[in-house]
Amino acid sequence: MPTSPTSASVARYELLAREIEQQIAAGVLRPGDRLPSVRQARSSRGVSASTVFQAYYLLESRGLVRAAPRSGYFVAARASGVLLAEPQTTEPQSGSQPVAVNDLVYACLGAARARDIVPFGSAFLSPTLFPLDRLRRALVSSTRRLEPWNMVEDLPPGNLRLKREIAKRYLRQGMAVPTDEIVLTHGAMEALNLCLNAVARPGDAVVVESPTFYVALQALQRLGLHAIEVPTHVREGIDLGRLAQVIELYRPKACWLMTTFQNPLGCLMPETKKRDLVELLARHDLPLIEDDVYAELYEGKVAPLPAKAYDRRGLVLHCSSFSKCLAPGYRVGWAAPGRLAREVERLKLMTSLTGSIPVQAALAEYLQEGGYDRHLRSLRLSLQAQRDSLFDAVNRNFPNGTKVVRPAGGYFVWVELPAGVDAMALHRAALTHRISLAPGPMFSARAEFQHHIRLTCGQHWDETLERAMRTLARLVDDAPRVDAAAPPSI
Amino acid sequence: MPTSPTSASVARYELLAREIEQQIAAGVLRPGDRLPSVRQARSSRGVSASTVFQAYYLLESRGLVRAAPRSGYFVAARASGVLLAEPQTTEPQSGSQPVAVNDLVYACLGAARARDIVPFGSAFLSPTLFPLDRLRRALVSSTRRLEPWNMVEDLPPGNLRLKREIAKRYLRQGMAVPTDEIVLTHGAMEALNLCLNAVARPGDAVVVESPTFYVALQALQRLGLHAIEVPTHVREGIDLGRLAQVIELYRPKACWLMTTFQNPLGCLMPETKKRDLVELLARHDLPLIEDDVYAELYEGKVAPLPAKAYDRRGLVLHCSSFSKCLAPGYRVGWAAPGRLAREVERLKLMTSLTGSIPVQAALAEYLQEGGYDRHLRSLRLSLQAQRDSLFDAVNRNFPNGTKVVRPAGGYFVWVELPAGVDAMALHRAALTHRISLAPGPMFSARAEFQHHIRLTCGQHWDETLERAMRTLARLVDDAPRVDAAAPPSI
Numbered sequence: 001m002p003t004s005p006t007s008a009s010v011a012r013y014e015l016l017a018r019e020i021e022q023q024i025a026a027g028v029l030r031p032g033d034r035l036p037s038v039r040q041a042r043s044s045r046g047v048s049a050s051t052v053f054q055a056y057y058l059l060e061s062r063g064l065v066r067a068a069p070r071s072g073y074f075v076a077a078r079a080s081g082v083l084l085a086e087p088q089t090t091e092p093q094s095g096s097q098p099v100a101v102n103d104l105v106y107a108c109l110g111a112a113r114a115r116d117i118v119p120f121g122s123a124f125l126s127p128t129l130f131p132l133d134r135l136r137r138a139l140v141s142s143t144r145r146l147e148p149w150n151m152v153e154d155l156p157p158g159n160l161r162l163k164r165e166i167a168k169r170y171l172r173q174g175m176a177v178p179t180d181e182i183v184l185t186h187g188a189m190e191a192l193n194l195c196l197n198a199v200a201r202p203g204d205a206v207v208v209e210s211p212t213f214y215v216a217l218q219a220l221q222r223l224g225l226h227a228i229e230v231p232t233h234v235r236e237g238i239d240l241g242r243l244a245q246v247i248e249l250y251r252p253k254a255c256w257l258m259t260t261f262q263n264p265l266g267c268l269m270p271e272t273k274k275r276d277l278v279e280l281l282a283r284h285d286l287p288l289i290e291d292d293v294y295a296e297l298y299e300g301k302v303a304p305l306p307a308k309a310y311d312r313r314g315l316v317l318h319c320s321s322f323s324k325c326l327a328p329g330y331r332v333g334w335a336a337p338g339r340l341a342r343e344v345e346r347l348k349l350m351t352s353l354t355g356s357i358p359v360q361a362a363l364a365e366y367l368q369e370g371g372y373d374r375h376l377r378s379l380r381l382s383l384q385a386q387r388d389s390l391f392d393a394v395n396r397n398f399p400n401g402t403k404v405v406r407p408a409g410g411y412f413v414w415v416e417l418p419a420g421v422d423a424m425a426l427h428r429a430a431l432t433h434r435i436s437l438a439p440g441p442m443f444s445a446r447a448e449f450q451h452h453i454r455l456t457c458g459q460h461w462d463e464t465l466e467r468a469m470r471t472l473a474r475l476v477d478d479a480p481r482v483d484a485a486a487p488p489s490i
Numbered sequence: 491m492p493t494s495p496t497s498a499s500v501a502r503y504e505l506l507a508r509e510i511e512q513q514i515a516a517g518v519l520r521p522g523d524r525l526p527s528v529r530q531a532r533s534s535r536g537v538s539a540s541t542v543f544q545a546y547y548l549l550e551s552r553g554l555v556r557a558a559p560r561s562g563y564f565v566a567a568r569a570s571g572v573l574l575a576e577p578q579t580t581e582p583q584s585g586s587q588p589v590a591v592n593d594l595v596y597a598c599l600g601a602a603r604a605r606d607i608v609p610f611g612s613a614f615l616s617p618t619l620f621p622l623d624r625l626r627r628a629l630v631s632s633t634r635r636l637e638p639w640n641m642v643e644d645l646p647p648g649n650l651r652l653k654r655e656i657a658k659r660y661l662r663q664g665m666a667v668p669t670d671e672i673v674l675t676h677g678a679m680e681a682l683n684l685c686l687n688a689v690a691r692p693g694d695a696v697v698v699e700s701p702t703f704y705v706a707l708q709a710l711q712r713l714g715l716h717a718i719e720v721p722t723h724v725r726e727g728i729d730l731g732r733l734a735q736v737i738e739l740y741r742p743k744a745c746w747l748m749t750t751f752q753n754p755l756g757c758l759m760p761e762t763k764k765r766d767l768v769e770l771l772a773r774h775d776l777p778l779i780e781d782d783v784y785a786e787l788y789e790g791k792v793a794p795l796p797a798k799a800y801d802r803r804g805l806v807l808h809c810s811s812f813s814k815c816l817a818p819g820y821r822v823g824w825a826a827p828g829r830l831a832r833e834v835e836r837l838k839l840m841t842s843l844t845g846s847i848p849v850q851a852a853l854a855e856y857l858q859e860g861g862y863d864r865h866l867r868s869l870r871l872s873l874q875a876q877r878d879s880l881f882d883a884v885n886r887n888f889p890n891g892t893k894v895v896r897p898a899g900g901y902f903v904w905v906e907l908p909a910g911v912d913a914m915a916l917h918r919a920a921l922t923h924r925i926s927l928a929p930g931p932m933f934s935a936r937a938e939f940q941h942h943i944r945l946t947c948g949q950h951w952d953e954t955l956e957r958a959m960r961t962l963a964r965l966v967d968d969a970p971r972v973d974a975a976a977p978p979s980i
Contacts, residue, residue, distance in 0.1 A: 140630045332846075354819075
C-alpha cells in the first residue's frame, strides 16, 4: 500500500484546485485562459511546487484544464455560450428495501444491440477501439503453447502468469496485492457477484450509490438482499455523512460502490474522500465491494488510486476486468478480495470452477509482450475527445432547464432533463428514431430518476451522432411535461 | 420430442433384460457365455426381434454384455473369482434442512490437484484423452476470422453457430430444442446455478439424490435453500415412490437430479423411469434441473435419452457442457431451460453477461468441421476399458465386506467399505501414500456415507494405478473399524 499523503498537504492542493474550479465556474477563468505558471502560483499562494502540480493534475483529471506541452495549463475548451448547470447531489427515498428489477433493464439492453441503432444507450464501447489484431495474435501464439496439463493445473486458481501481470499492475500504483489474493473470474460481473455472496446472506442490507449500476441491483435481488440507496454527489461520489447515518440506522452487511467514474454518474471520488470512506468502514468492520472497471479510463497523466489503496485491514474487495479497456468479449476479470480472498476463491470454485484457460493464457501473453500501456494511452485520448464531444453536444442542443454532469472519466454522461420530462417516454420516442438511451429508472431500486437519462459516448463523434443528438434534443423540447409527483410511467 | 415407446413393449424388453441380468448375477450365465441369438430368444420367449434387441442394448449399456461383430452377444468378462456385492439403495435421514458444506470438499479437491498424486479422487479425466490439437487448430482459425463486431453482437445470446450445433445434436436424439431456447454458459456449473436461481428463492427446499454431487449442495447453500435428500438406487437412480412422498410432505420448489451416470453413483435411470419421473413432476408442476454432463460417456451404441426427451410442458431445465467430453478448460456449457429459457437468459445477462467469445467460436468451428463423433467413440472405448479395469481391481484387491457398484457409464466407481471403516481416516491415510480419493461425506448435506468412497477411473490403467489400488486395499484391510453409531470424524 502507498504511503498516504498527510491530510494537511492534501487539504492544500484540493483547496487550491477548488478555488480555481470556482473561478472557472464563475467565468473568471474562461476556456483557453492560461493558468498561473507553477512558479507564479507558488509565490502568490505561498505553497510548494508539488502542491501546485497536484492541484493542476487534479483539475486536469476532472477535465477542467488541459496541459499543453512546454507551455503550461489552460482552461479546457467548452462549447461557446453558457454551459448547462449541473444536477444537485441525488436525494433518494431513505430506507432499506427489497429489490425487484423490472423488465425495463432487459428491454433497454436489448434495444441497444442492433447495429443500426445510434447507441447512446449502450453499455459498451465501439469494438473498433480495441487492439483486436494484437489480441488475436496473442491468442494464436499462446494457444500453440498450451500443454494438455494446463487444462487441469490452471483450474481452480486460474492462470498464474496472468495473476502475476495483474499483481504487477497493482504494484505500479504502489499497492502490494499478493498474487495469491487474486481470483480470476468471468469478467468483473462474476467477481462482484462472488464478493457479494461472500459478505451477505439473504435478508441482509447492502449500501449502494444513488443512482447505481443496474447489475448491482439485480445481484441484490437474486440473493434476496435489501438495497440502501445513499445520496451521491454528481462529481465526488457517495455522501459520507449520510453513509455514516445509514450504517448506524440499518446495520448493512457491506457497501457496493463504484468509486472511480461511477456508472451512471461518471463521478470520481477524490482520494482523500476514498481514504475517509475506508476509515469510516473500518470503524464498523464493514466490507467494501469496490467495482473499479473504469479505473483505466482516466484523464490526465495520473491514474486515480482506488479505495483499496488505503485499506490496511483487508476489508476492500476490489473487482476489475479487461472488458472495458482491452478485450471485451474475452470475459476475463478478477477480484482482489482482501481478507476474504479464500472465501471468494471457494465460491468461484463452486460456482463456475474456473475461467476459460485459452483466453486467460492469451491475455497473459499480451500483457507480457508489452504494448498494453500504449494502447491505454491512445484509448484514453479517444475517450476524452468522445466525452468532450458528447458533453458539448448536450450543451449546444438541449433546452434550458437541462442539467448535465461532465464526467471525470469513463464513457457515460448523466443528464437531468428539464423539470417534468419523462425519461421513459423519451426512451420510447427516441427508439422510433433508431436512437437508444438509458432511462434513469434503470439505476434505482425504486425506479427513481424518472427525469434523468444516461448517454454513452462509446465511439468517435461524427455527423450521424451529431444528427441523432439534435433529434434527441428536439424530442426533449417537444416532450409533454408530466407532473413530477405523478406515479412513474413504467 | 421422440414418440415414446408404449409402456407394454418397454416393460417387455426391460423384463427380458432383468431376467438375463439375474441369470448373470446368479452365475447361470458366466463371463464369456454367449446369449441366445435374436432368433432363438424370439421363438423361446414369444417376443419381437425388436424387443430382444432393445433388451440386449440395455444390457450392453449397463456393461453386462458385449457385442462381438458378426457373432452375437456375450456376457462381459469379469475378474475371476466371486464378485463383490452391490450396495443397497441409499437410505438418507429424512427431512428438509439447510446446507453447510464444510472444508472437506475444498481440502479433497485441493489434494487431487498435484501431478504426483494418484488421482482416484479427481473429478477430471486425464487431459490426454481430449483432441487438444484439433481444438487448438479450430481456435486459431476461428480467431483469425473474428470480426470486431462479434465482440458486441455475440454478447447476450452467445455464439449463434454454436447454439445451432447444439440444437442439431439434440435433434439427432429426436429432441426438438429450438436454438433460441439454448443459453450458453461458463460450463454446466453456471448453467445449473442459473437454473436453480430461476426456480427457487431463499428458504425454499430442493430435492437432490442421496448421495449427490457436492456442487449441488454448495449451490443450495449459497442461495439459502434447503436440501431434501431422497433414497437412490445404486443402478436405477432416485426412488420415485419416496420422491412422490417428499413432494407431498415438503412441497419442494424443484428437483436437481443427474439422471444419466450420476456423480458419484454412476447409475443410469432407465428410460421408462425417466418418463415416469417427468410425469410425476408434471402432475405437481415441479421443475426438474437435469444435470446431464456425462450423457455422452455411455456404453454400447445407443445414447441414453435424458428426462428432457419426455418433457412436453417445458418443465425440464436441461444442463450440459463440453467439459467432460471434449474441451475441459474451455468452460463452455449450456442450459436448455424449457419454459424458463427467457428467465435463465436474463439471469445469465445479469450474472456474467456472456461467455467468452473466442472459445465459443472455436467450439462452433470444431463441431462444424466434423470429427466430434469419432472423438467421442474413441473416448467411450477408453472409458469403458478404464471403468472395467478399476471395477475389476476393486474386486480383486478389496477385502470381503466391500461393496461396489459397476457404473453404467461416466468415470466414477462408488465403493462401500467393510462395515465400520471410516472413509475420512482412509482418505487421510491414502494421502500419506500420495493417493487421493473422494470420501463419501462430501456427497451429503449431513456428511452421511462415512463408510463410502468415490474412485475415479480418469486415465489409462497401468502399473502405477494397479500398485496404488493394492496400497489402498491394504489400508482398508488395516483400518481400525469404528462404531457405525459414533459421531463423524469430520
